[in-house]
Amino acid sequence: MLPRFSGLAVPLGSVLFAFVAGGLIVLISGANPIDAYQGLLCGVGLLCAGGENPALELSTTIVFLTPLITAGVAVAIPFRAGLFNIGAEGQLLVGTVACLVVGITLSSLPGIVLVPLELLAGMAAGAAWAGIAGVLKATVGAHEVVTTIMLNYVAQWLVRYLIIGGPLQAPGAFSASSPISVNGRLPTFFPASNSLIVFGLPSSVYRVHTGLIIALVAAAVFAFLLWRTSLGYEIRAVGQSQKAARYAGVSVPRTIIVTMLIAGAFAGLAGAIQIAGVDKQLTDKYFNDTTGFDAIAVALLGLGSAVGIVLAALLFGALHAGGAVMQSDAGLSSNLVLVLQALILFSIAGNFVGQISRLIPGLRPPPTLPSELPPAAPLMTEAAAPPPETA
Amino acid sequence: MSALGDIGHLLLTANLWQATLAAAVLFLLPALGGVTSERSGVVNIAMEGMMLTGAFFAVVADLKLHNPWLATLVAMVAGGLMALIHAVVSIRFRADQIVSGIAINIFAAGLTVFLVNRIYGVQDVGHVVNSELLPNINIPVLDQIPFLGQVLFQQNVIVYVALVLLVLTHVVLFRTRLGLRIRAVGEHPQAADTAGINVFRLRYGSVLVSGVLSGLAGAYLAIGIANTFVPNMTDGRGYIALAAMIFGKWTPFGAFIACLIFGLGEAIYANNSFIHISAYLLSMLPYIITLVVLAGVVGRSTPPAADGLPYIPGSE
Numbered sequence: 155m156l157p158r159f160s161g162l163a164v165p166l167g168s169v170l171f172a173f174v175a176g177g178l179i180v181l182i183s184g185a186n187p188i189d190a191y192q193g194l195l196c197g198v199g200l201l202c203a204g205g206e207n208p209a210l211e212l213s214t215t216i217v218f219l220t221p222l223i224t225a226g227v228a229v230a231i232p233f234r235a236g237l238f239n240i241g242a243e244g245q246l247l248v249g250t251v252a253c254l255v256v257g258i259t260l261s262s263l264p265g266i267v268l269v270p271l272e273l274l275a276g277m278a279a280g281a282a283w284a285g286i287a288g289v290l291k292a293t294v295g296a297h298e299v300v301t302t303i304m305l306n307y308v309a310q311w312l313v314r315y316l317i318i319g320g321p322l323q324a325p326g327a328f329s330a331s332s333p334i335s336v337n338g339r340l341p342t343f344f345p346a347s348n349s350l351i352v353f354g355l356p357s358s359v360y361r362v363h364t365g366l367i368i369a370l371v372a373a374a375v376f377a378f379l380l381w382r383t384s385l386g387y388e389i390r391a392v393g394q395s396q397k398a399a400r401y402a403g404v405s406v407p408r409t410i411i412v413t414m415l416i417a418g419a420f421a422g423l424a425g426a427i428q429i430a431g432v433d434k435q436l437t438d439k440y441f442n443d444t445t446g447f448d449a450i451a452v453a454l455l456g457l458g459s460a461v462g463i464v465l466a467a468l469l470f471g472a473l474h475a476g477g478a479v480m481q482s483d484a485g486l487s488s489n490l491v492l493v494l495q496a497l498i499l500f501s502i503a504g505n506f507v508g509q510i511s512r513l514i515p516g517l518r519p520p521p522t523l524p525s526e527l528p529p530a531a532p533l534m535t536e537a538a539a540p541p542p543e544t545a
Numbered sequence: 546m547s548a549l550g551d552i553g554h555l556l557l558t559a560n561l562w563q564a565t566l567a568a569a570v571l572f573l574l575p576a577l578g579g580v581t582s583e584r585s586g587v588v589n590i591a592m593e594g595m596m597l598t599g600a601f602f603a604v605v606a607d608l609k610l611h612n613p614w615l616a617t618l619v620a621m622v623a624g625g626l627m628a629l630i631h632a633v634v635s636i637r638f639r640a641d642q643i644v645s646g647i648a649i650n651i652f653a654a655g656l657t658v659f660l661v662n663r664i665y666g667v668q669d670v671g672h673v674v675n676s677e678l679l680p681n682i683n684i685p686v687l688d689q690i691p692f693l694g695q696v697l698f699q700q701n702v703i704v705y706v707a708l709v710l711l712v713l714t715h716v717v718l719f720r721t722r723l724g725l726r727i728r729a730v731g732e733h734p735q736a737a738d739t740a741g742i743n744v745f746r747l748r749y750g751s752v753l754v755s756g757v758l759s760g761l762a763g764a765y766l767a768i769g770i771a772n773t774f775v776p777n778m779t780d781g782r783g784y785i786a787l788a789a790m791i792f793g794k795w796t797p798f799g800a801f802i803a804c805l806i807f808g809l810g811e812a813i814y815a816n817n818s819f820i821h822i823s824a825y826l827l828s829m830l831p832y833i834i835t836l837v838v839l840a841g842v843v844g845r846s847t848p849p850a851a852d853g854l855p856y857i858p859g860s861e
Binding site (some may be wrong): 179183184185238240286290294296297299300301303304305307308310311312314315318319320442444447450454485486487489490491492493494495496497499500502503504505506509 | 590630634635637638639640641643644645647648649651652654655656658659660661662663777781784787788791823825826828829832833835836839840841848
C-alpha cells in the first residue's frame, strides 16, 4: 500500500462499510439492495433505469452539493481549532432569513449590487449566530456543542414563526415567504428558456447555478486561510494545544471567537446561496432542512481538507439526488440516505476501518484519525471548575 | 381583561398544573437517562434519536400486538438497542461521543421513516385505538384531594412511573454504592479502575439506562399522548431533555425542576386562548433559557470531570 494513499483508507473504507451495512438493513427489510443502490447511482447520472435524464440528475446533484461545500467548511474550520460546530444548520437558517430580507427590501437595486449584498447579509447573520456560541465559549467556557444545539432550535423555531403568521409570511400563503425579486437571484448556467433544448430537455429545468462557483471559491479561501495566513496558524495552534498556543502569544479566547465568526459566515453563505440560487423564498421545506447536519458528515468524511470537503459534498449531493430516484424507481424511502450517512459517521468516529484492517494479517492499519483533526475533543473539560458537588 | 391577569388566573387552575406535569414527564424520562449516562462519563446527545426510535416501535408493536404494555416494553428495548450502538461505538471503539450521538439521531430519523415506508407503504402508519393506548389512571381516594388530587393523581400511568424513576435515580446515584461507583467512573475513571471498579461495565449499563428511559418516553409520546407515529414526532424534545439535564446541573431533581419549567411553558400555551404570542416564538424559550443558564447568569453548570473522555486502561 502506498503511504500516499493510506489517508484515503478511512473515508473510502467508511463509505464501503456504510453501503454494506446499509445494504443489509435494506435486505432485512425485505427489499433488494441492488435496486436501492442503482437508484442512488443515478444521482451521478449512471445506470438510470427509470428513464431519468442523467444530465438532469447531475444538475440536481450539483444543486445539492453547493451548500454542502460551504456548510462543510463551516464545520471544518472550528474542527481545526478543536471546536465542534454542530450549529451550521442554525447559522444557515439565519443566513437564509437575512438574504431573504435584504432581497425583498432592496429589490429595486440592480443584481450586480443586490446579490452580493444578499450574500453578505447571509454571512453576517450566520457569523453573528455562531458568534454567540463563540463568545460564550471564550468567556464563560460554555461548551459550543451544547450552545450551538440550542441555537439551532432557536433558529428553526424562528423560521417557523417568521413564515407562519410572522412578518415574512407572504399574503395568502400558509407557510411561505414572498420570493426575492428576479434581480436578486444568482444566475443559472442555463438560460431559463423553454425553447432551448439542452441534453434533450428544455434548458429551464436545469437549476444548476453560479452558487457552485462561489462554493468552490469558498473552499479555496478556506484552504488559503488555514495554511497561508497567520490567523490560520493561530486556529491550528489553538486546536493542537491551547496551552502551547498561549505560550506562543496567541490569544485563545480571541481565536475561538474569530473562528466561530468565520465558520458562521460560511454557513450563512450556504443559506444565502440556497435562497438566491435555488429556492427564491423560505418555505416549510426549511423546517426539515438537514444541510447543516449533513455538513458534519461532509467535514469528517472530507478529513477537514478543502478538496476532501468538495469530494464528500459530491457524494452526499449525489446520494440526495439519487435518493429521490430510488424512491420513485424502487419504492424505497429516500431516508435510506440518512441511514447511510449515520453509518458513515459511526465508522469514521469509531475508526472501524482501522479496527477491521487490524484483523487482516499483513495489512498495515491506517492512521487512527486523520492527524489534522483534534483527538476526541476534550469535551467540556477546559470549562470545568471543581467537579460538581454531590447532592 | 389584561393578558397578565389572565395568566394569573390560569396559574390558579388545576388543569394547568396537571398539563404541566404531563408535559414535564416527557422531558424528564430522557433527562434522567442523560443524567445517568453522563454521570458515568459518556456524553449523550442521542436521547432525541432513542426517543424517536421508541415512539416508532411502540406504535408498530401496539398495532401488531394490541397491547400497550408489551408495546412499551418493545419501545424500551428498541431505545436500549440504539443506546447499545452508542455505547459500543463510544466505549469499545472510543469514538468521539458527540459524533456518535449525532449519528444515532440521524440514524433514528432515517431508519424510522424508511421502515414506515417498508411496513406500511407510503401511507401513514394508522391510529392506535383508544382502548389500546397507555391509560390515564386516577388513584382512588387521593384523586379527590382538592387541586392536588387532579394535578398529581389524575395522570397517565407513565407519569407515576416517571416520578418513581425520578426518586429511584436520585437514590441510586447519590445514596448507594452503585451510584457512587457510577459517579466515580464519570469523574475519575483511572482512580475507579485502580479501586477495582469495572469502568466499562458501569458505562455500558448507564448508557443502556438512558436508551431504555428514552424509549419509554417515546412510548409515552406515541401511545400515551398521541395515538400514532409521524416522522420526526419527537421534534426536539430529546434536546430539551438535554437542556434540562444541563440546567439541572446533572442531578435528577435539578433536571426535574427544569422539566417543570419547560412543561409549564407548553401547558400555558395549550391552555389559553388569550396569549397572542406565536406558539413558535414560545417554543424557543427552553433553548433560550438554557443559553442564559450556560452564560452563567444563574450560576455555573459543570459536567462530570471525565464526561466525554473515552477510558483507555493504563492511561494517565
